[in-house]
Amino acid sequence: MQSDLPVAKRFVSTADGRPTPEMLAFYEENGFLILEGFASDAACDALKARIAGLVDAFDPESVRSTFSTDDQAHARDLYFKESGDKIRFFFETGAFDAEGELVKPKHQALNKIGHALHDLDPEFDRFSRSEKLSNLAEALGLQDPGLVQSMVIMKQPFIGGEVGMHQDSTFLYTSPMTTTGFWFALEDADQSNGCLIGQAGGHKAGLLERFHYDGDDLIMEKTSDAKPQGPQEALEAPKGTLVVIHGLVPHSSASNTSARSREAYALHMFDRKADWAEDNWLKRASDMPVRGFA
Numbered sequence: 001m002q003s004d005l006p007v008a009k010r011f012v013s014t015a016d017g018r019p020t021p022e023m024l025a026f027y028e029e030n031g032f033l034i035l036e037g038f039a040s041d042a043a044c045d046a047l048k049a050r051i052a053g054l055v056d057a058f059d060p061e062s063v064r065s066t067f068s069t070d071d072q073a074h075a076r077d078l079y080f081k082e083s084g085d086k087i088r089f090f091f092e093t094g095a096f097d098a099e100g101e102l103v104k105p106k107h108q109a110l111n112k113i114g115h116a117l118h119d120l121d122p123e124f125d126r127f128s129r130s131e132k133l134s135n136l137a138e139a140l141g142l143q144d145p146g147l148v149q150s151m152v153i154m155k156q157p158f159i160g161g162e163v164g165m166h167q168d169s170t171f172l173y174t175s176p177m178t179t180t181g182f183w184f185a186l187e188d189a190d191q192s193n194g195c196l197i198g199q200a201g202g203h204k205a206g207l208l209e210r211f212h213y214d215g216d217d218l219i220m221e222k223t224s225d226a227k228p229q230g231p232q233e234a235l236e237a238p239k240g241t242l243v244v245i246h247g248l249v250p251h252s253s254a255s256n257t258s259a260r261s262r263e264a265y266a267l268h269m270f271d272r273k274a275d276w277a278e279d280n281w282l283k284r285a286s287d288m289p290v291r292g293f294a
């Protein structure tokens, strides 16, 4: 949906990724920081080509039962729950008919790919573990950054769905809260194709909800009576821009009603000096611990 929000201030990335005092002050005040030109066009294109290759190699037939069995909700649930240390493919709502047949070609039907691309795929590993990003993470106060989650978010032309207002610490909880999102625009993202929307300063209101295991079930638990707050701003991001998102800043994105896709790569880190909540949804096999930049 085309909206008309004020556009958030952008900075030009420094060459080595280390933020200026002005950038740090802006991040502290607003809970997000938009850095143009953080990734080169060539790096974005290489990652996009790799994404296309992953989708080429993916056989939707391999997950057909996941989306067409009688116990569809349960199967889908498991496919998601077990994706924390894998590369799995998630479709837009309505991508399959009642018989489990795709109603669109797979390249146009995917919503996202996640959640361990950065550990399992060499191209994503390289893109995620750059010295520049390490410098930035360190300057933001992540003393022992753990790269815990990665996602390609497709936001397909005409059908890319909206993402409701949420905080990332709801899903990746640590004590104290250290979760930080690093969202790379692989293509221009603006208000016509569903760019991020952030609530400036909203991170100061604390955590509103936690999504966590309760036995074998994942539940959403309200943790505060506060409401998402702060003026909404469009986090428009030309290709190659990195949007840093504080784990507590409420953010969303609108659906993509345009003819242009809005492919993005999102990487989440936490500080391994903090305690990772064992009831978080995201699970890693014991032989695949969360790694840092090394």
Ligand code: FE2
Residues within 6 Å of the ligand: 166, 167, 168, 181, 251
């Ligand atoms: Fe998010």
